[in-house]
Amino acid sequence: MRGAIRSALAILTLIMAAPVLAAPEEAPASQALEWAPGKDVFSVGRELTVDRKVEGTLSAAGEIVILTRDAEVEGDTWIAGRRVAVEGDLEGDLSIRAQEALINGEVKGDVTFYGLDLSLGPDADIEGSVTYYSPSTARIDKGAKVAGDINGHDFKPGEGMEPVPGPRGETRERWRQEHMSERGGPRGLSAPGYHMSAGGAVFFGLLAVAMALLAPATTLRMRDGLAAEPTLALGLGLLWLIGIPVLVVLVAITIVGLPLAFLMLLLWPLGMVFGLIAFLAAFGEFLAGRIGETGKGTFGRVVGIIIATAIVWIAISIPVLGALAWLFVVAGGIGLLYIGFRNTPV
Template identity: 30%
Template sequence: MSVFPKLITVIAVLALPQIAAAETIQTQNGGDTFYTGGLVSQSIDTKGDTFVTARSARVDGATSGDMHLSGFDVSVDVDVAQDLYAMGATVVIRGTVAEDLSVMAFSARTESGARIGGNARLMGNSVDVEGPVGGALSVIGRDVVLNAQIAGDVRVMAKSLSFGPDATIAGSLTYSSETKIDVPTRVMPADRVTFEKISGSKVFEEWEQVGRDMPALPTFASMMFGFMVTLLFFLVLGALMLGFMPNRLSRMRRSIAAAPGQTLLLGVIGLSVLFGMVPITGLTIVGLPFVPFALLAIVVAWTLGYALGAYSVAMRLWIGMGGADDPSKIARLMILAAAIVFVALLNFIPFVGWVANYTLVLLGIGAMTRFAFEAMIGDTDVALDVDMKPIED
């Protein structure tokens, strides 16, 4: 499997359950071993593939399969029989990797004790290669230091490239940088060095060429078409809701008008529960297949909440200006359309538009959260009215 599908696997399987657990959690599934926690300091001896995700991961031992790690601070002193993939803010490789190594980090380093049997691919702001590489080396970084024996070809794209006293390259070197550097002859002969100048102007020219091939900014007609499609979507959604659940829709609308502050707070609670479902579901490992459904639930709730919030606020303004409390369905759709258009225009005002849209989402989700609570435990408002009613002599 190529590096990109593997990296996608790491992101999907490891990044979702990354929360600060108090202790290391270990589980197995299909021959794979999974470790997660806030601070994972683990000595491993696994037969299949190994997955580790933590805020800080320090792992040693050995594994006979692939190894995948993600975290803020990652330290790997593991003898890996196959490939090693690591992502983090800081990644340090100290063990032996029999096949390929792939690292993406802000600071990436292979120490002198590390041994890479196959190809090594590293990406980061600062990249230090001190351990020998048995295959080819590919590096993208701002500051790159090579201080190891490289058996294959080397390709580097960097702002600055330097060589340590132990650096030797058996293959060819192709480096891309702003300025040409003098590669020491002890590293390799000059006839095997290729320099490709890279500059801000060149990158800008290439970006402009991409822009000519595929316009980066949408035309006014495209923007209007997208807005009309969005408006039509919300009108169809509103027609369906008014047709299939008019009473429930009216009840949720009135709950927003009656207690907007309380509804806003319920929206925060409801949205927090939805977003919390993602890491909680992923943390169980066996629930990973259901994570996409949790993400889909967030999208659906966000869309419905936005439409309900806009409709409720617009109806409240309509009634406040002397309109009928129970207009026809056509009039309600027109009110919803006017609300969507007005809120869309607010998006052109920095910050204000975002706050208005987010407030509408919270109001709508809050009304749906109230409705869900009442469906589970009964109408809390009625109970409160009865309990708080003063007793007359």
């Protein structure tokens, strides 16, 4: 429970600092906000670097979060970000929610990871267990040490480890080239890109198929909305993405409004997830109607969603433009959900 509360507070801090994270490229990378109640530290920044000792627990959130070799945390560590690198010494447990994470330091407790890609570098020394939830197998350098068990998605004893060949020094340099860059100082992760893994594309595509088959009437209304009211759908989605964080801040000012603020805090990311699924379902239905006889019936819907998922996957993977594609898809999908349920017969 204590970890859940700390996680929620860290996410709330991240949302309240949205203007900082949304700053343009020219904004200083070191710009960050920090809250330190007692010995615990809550920190959020666009590119956040921790290189000091924290006597309590550490909760950090941002696009890029780095714990350098000078970082020491006596309590537990909770990190949320796009890309995360940990090279310091952590006395407690380490929990990471990230797109990609590299652990190349000492962790006395257990490690838990939720995301797309987990890597353990040659200097990783973990005295506890490693549990990860990811569509891909963790990359574990042959020099890494894990005293406990390693449990992951589809992980089997004796399998799943992917040792990187080459001498220890060569391996360390390759880790730094793949995960680190000189941007912003001697240690810093390269700028993340919006992308969806192949496993993630399949997962969301299957959910879109399920939505199209279980709610065909709603999917058809969303398809019509995509064709006839794309601007309205996009506007409603952007209103959700921008308005909810603002409401959270306003509501959280009062103690009475905190429960409602946390409820909205949970609904905000769920809206993005369901928005992506809704867009794939509606776009797939739209494409199914344009591929002739093949697009008719259940089979046609599935084929349409497969094509739609492939197009969205490729669009999101395009450098720079991928961020705009992601925003269009998610925001449009959220708006299409409203359009689909707005016209539901009573």
